[in-house]
Amino acid sequence: MIADQFETFLFDLDGVIYLGNEALPDAVNSVNRLHEQDKQIRFFTNDPRPTRDAVASRLRALGIEADEEEIVTAAWAAAAHLRQEGITKAAAVGSEGLRTEIRQQGITVTDESPEAVVVGADEQTSYTDIRRATRHIDDGARFIGTNPDGAFPTPNGPVPGAGAIVRAVETAARTSPTVVGKPEPLMFEVALEGTSGDQDGVVIGDNPATDILGAHRAGLTGILVADEAPTAASRRDFTHPDAVIQSLADLFSHTVTSWTDPQYSWPEDIRPGVGAVASNGSGEVLLLKRADKEQWALPTGTVERGESVEEAISREMREETGLHITVERLTGVYSHPEQQVFSYPSGETVHFVTNCFLCSVDGGTLEADQDEALEVGFFDTDRLPSQILSMHPRWIADAVEGTGVSVR
Template structure:
């Protein structure tokens, strides 16, 4: 939903509120926070309180909110620890080892998961003040022996009245480095916590996330398809207008939910990438000026030969290697004819759930030797096509690449 002119409090049915830095800081409520939350409650808004802190039980947080003057119930609290326990239960995990707090262990147990170091199904990594080197070592060993690696949340730190304190994300990354394996992360900015927060509400409910961290609250909201509002004194400056961490609106306190505002952010038609990779592509032409295409096995669409650049590999070497591996042809590179990185065309999501943004260098190439043959793992077919009569089921961005290859002015296209 795009924010309209008017009060935010009137535009949404459900308010997903971050806690640290939005409602309170340490043991103290932030200015106007309690009054604003209670005004939303009085207007019959659905309230959910989200925190990436995996240490406390939900009931403890509900009790603390009531002490501040907010009448919160346990089922309105979504912690990364509880969300991790619920996720594992949904995955039919029955045993888990834990690096983290007693509260995290209790949340797992209440979801029917036995906490044990005896051949666990999962290795859950959160954190508390007692986390040690031995805990990191224990976690890495369980993962090495086959336990599924699950991190409660990615936060390297969290706010306190005395400044930032180390968060669970630092421990998760230490275990990742020791185990050499990436975890499944449950907490913000992953969409799962937001989906759990909305579970049980009507499908057409209009929801908004309000948080103080663009990299977790706003990004997570946008990844889940929800409006994201930032609580901060100053408007953040994103590196790109396409950045999903850019909030729909920035407010200084929750009281601004009841004043007239407007926002402009609109959901982009691509996933937020987990990483950026250098890529290469080849427009290989034969003596008849026909272009080489492969019917890709993964997408069952026609496409140019493409690939990634390995570490310390020049892009020219990368494309000659990729073409030979995919088709058996030896090629000569004529020229660089374009560099492509537009996210609507160059962000790809994989079955693993990871999204990658490719910055692709595309070359016009000629054939030096070999006979075109399909690599069974990469392509179903290989063929040459008239550049003015390309197959209809070609990857949508590549006809433009092929057209750019015929541009004779010598300047590479940048798209």
């Protein structure tokens, strides 16, 4: 049973442990039973407003054994991240609970030359707070967001969450934040300090887009509490749970196949890309030795707004190699979650769907863009370099064999 498969259990709160002011059926007995088995327990919430002590008191009032050290709020995780980063002074936008958690990490909360600004939210957050955070970031402070939730439900409908304020500051400051809360891995990494959860931890939540995605991005098994399994768009979708249970009592009767990290990153975006198999008329194709990977590769790039794919590959060739080309035909459209997912220094991860073209060189002077390539040259298709990106020999073969359709 699931209770025997893992030593560390990370529970979402609202929708898993309680709903409103009432404990959900079987939640109290199930959690306390895990405590009796000496399991390591963590309770998760993306709500950045309360202190850990307040959440622990609420759980104890429901009859659940809970210590402050077992509570992981977005505010506490953000404060712990500041401590790990060596921050000693930080400004805060949000609740008094957020400020309390920051102070308890030994960090001074101040608007006088802070090293970081932590943006959360509460009912009193105002335009002045957004302006204050923007000024600090413009002055060089690090930008930390407690959690990405744009709204949260109430009996009277959705109301703005911390994510709405974080995005307002991001827009004004024109700088992306480091976001700590679910589904970001940071919250899980901070919570698992001092546990064995990185080897045998499981997350139990009710939201595939935060709890399950966050679990999988952190390398943990994710179990969904729901009446029925959600339909995933793709079998590779990180939001697809490893198991679905109807109540926490099922932890003692069901089993789960543990999550295994795939050989690709979870992308935030899918974008169109272009690639060129550019021939010099002598049976040779153009390759660049990429500065970022130090591997040989075909010229590739992205499609910009208002640009056709044919215009995009012509522009990329001019920028990267100095050559002018004629696009002959489309030879393939390629998408692979391992080979075509790229992570950038900003933390952004993108999956490219690449349109590859057979092209002929008709002018220009061959010269590598030093920011993109270490070397550039033509190679016989039967003697490609050994250090070449794994998908590109297939693209070259498809082009040389004459498959594909004409570009119109």
